[in-house]
Amino acid sequence: MARFAMARRSARLASVFVVVAAVIGPVSVVPDADLSGSGGTATASPESRRLAGGRVVLSYRGLSPTEAVLTMIRRGHAxxxxxxxxxxxxxxxxxxSLRRLRKAAAEAPGARPLLLMTDQEGGPVRRLPGGPETSARRTESGADQGTAAAATLGDVGLNVNLAPVLDVFDHPGNFIDRFERSFAQDPLRVAELGRAFVVAQQARGVAATAKHFPGLGSAEREDNTDERPVTLAVPLERLREHGEEPYRAAIAAGVRLVMLSWAVYPALDPDRPAGLSRAVVGAELRDRLGFRGVTVTDALEARALARVGDTGARAVAAAGAGMDLLLCSAQDPRQAEQAGAALAAAMEAGQLDRRSFDESLARINELRTSLS
Known part of the structure; x- marks a missing residue:
């Protein structure tokens, strides 16, 4: 079993974690995350609010979840x-800390296990000390990577890994290769290693997440959707034959979750980021590739979504496009509350289709139950 290293190794890793934080998500509240808008004022019935909470992933700052966080979970708001x-x-x-979170979830109405997740891609991109210590690009064995990730997460009680990255990098040093997050430039090699990662990790009880569909492999070094809007003008044929190949393999292997990119792909939808596009989520990922698992957004506070509006507007737009789980990763529980409140109000107002809403909940609940 993987164990946490003590002082010397923790110090050695600290600088690495700081460097990669900007690439894989915030370590503190993102300045552009609007936590004061309409998402916080929408009202709905307690039952609708609980249903909406079943589609939200929250985050918090510090070593211990606050009583406010635990109360949200006890109410079924996450x-x-x-x-x-x-x-x-x-x-x-x-x-x-995880024990406290699980205890709160057990006290919620219709109690189900929490999805307890992190990013443990490998090499420099890890939230927890422990494996996989080799980066994706330097590994020779996807199975070893997935096994190591499952050991590290399972040892502390986490049950979802937001990995592996299945983006096929176009050229060395670009955005997805900068920290060696991509397995290779060859889509068949990425498919082989990614599939092995997924199978090995999930065989050990930790759900895998293929990301960032339909691929960030063509993104230039500074094309970071956490920081700004990004458009990737990849021809449709190349996008499908090159970028999507590893996702087909992962889906065939039974990957439980797929995270969508916040980049815009004009070949699929010229107007919307992938995670806000029915053409990408529904027509491409679900209908064309046949994915039946849980979709999860990238960080809801990403600056790529600045023109969409505040937290509530982003949540409703993502749900309307067919996204199941909303990743509120600004490390401020108000973000998750506002996302859930906006979803509940939109559902009651008929802005979100109730049948689609229930289908998303069913997929999420099946995942939660299976990971108990």
């Missing part, structure tokens, strides 16, 4: 929690 580096002090401390 389906999961994402863990960041600053939530981790030691192995024992993290285990205690």
């Amino acid at each position: 389906a999961g929690v994402i863990i960041f580096r600053d939530n981790v002090g030691s192995r024992d401390q993290l285990i205690r």
Whole structure:
């Protein structure tokens, strides 16, 4: 079993975690995350609010979940929690925190296990000390990577990994290769290693997430959707034959989740980021590739979505496009509350189709139950 390293190794890793934080998500509240808008004022019935909470993943700052976070979970206002580096002090401390989160979930109406997740891609991109210590690009074995990730997460009680990255990088040093997050430039090699990662990790009880559909492999070094809008003008034929190949393999292998990109792909939808596009989520991922699992957004606070509006507007737009789980990763629980409140109000107003809403919940609930 993987164990947390103590002082010397933690110090050595600290600088790495800080460097990669900007690439894989925030370590503190993102300045552009609007937590004061309409998402916080929408009202709905307690039942609708609980249903909406079943589609939200929350985050918090510091080593211990606050009473406000635990209360949200007890009310059924969250389906999961994402863990960041600053939530981790030691192995024992993290285990205690996760135990408190699980206890709160057990007290919620219609109690189901929480989705407890993190990013443990490998090499420099890890939230927790431990494996996989080799980066995606330097590995020779996807199975070893997936096994190591499952050991690290399973040891403390996490049950979802937001990995592997299945983007096929176009050229060395670009956005997805900068921290060696992509397995290779060859889509068949990425498919082979990614599939092996998924199978090995999920065989050990940790759900895998293929990301970032339909691919960030063509993104230039500074094309970071956390920081700004990004458009990837990849021809449709290349996007499908090159970028999507690893996702087909992962779907065939039974990957449980797929995370969608916030980039715009004009070949599929010239107007909307992938995670806000029915053409991408529905027609491409579900209908064309046949994915039947849970879709999850990238960070809802990403600056690529600045023109969409505040937290509530982003949540409703993502749900309307067919996204199941909404990743509220600004490390401020108000973000998750506002996303859930806006979803509930939109559902009651008929802005979100109730049948589609229930189908999303059913997929999420099946995943949660299966990971108990």
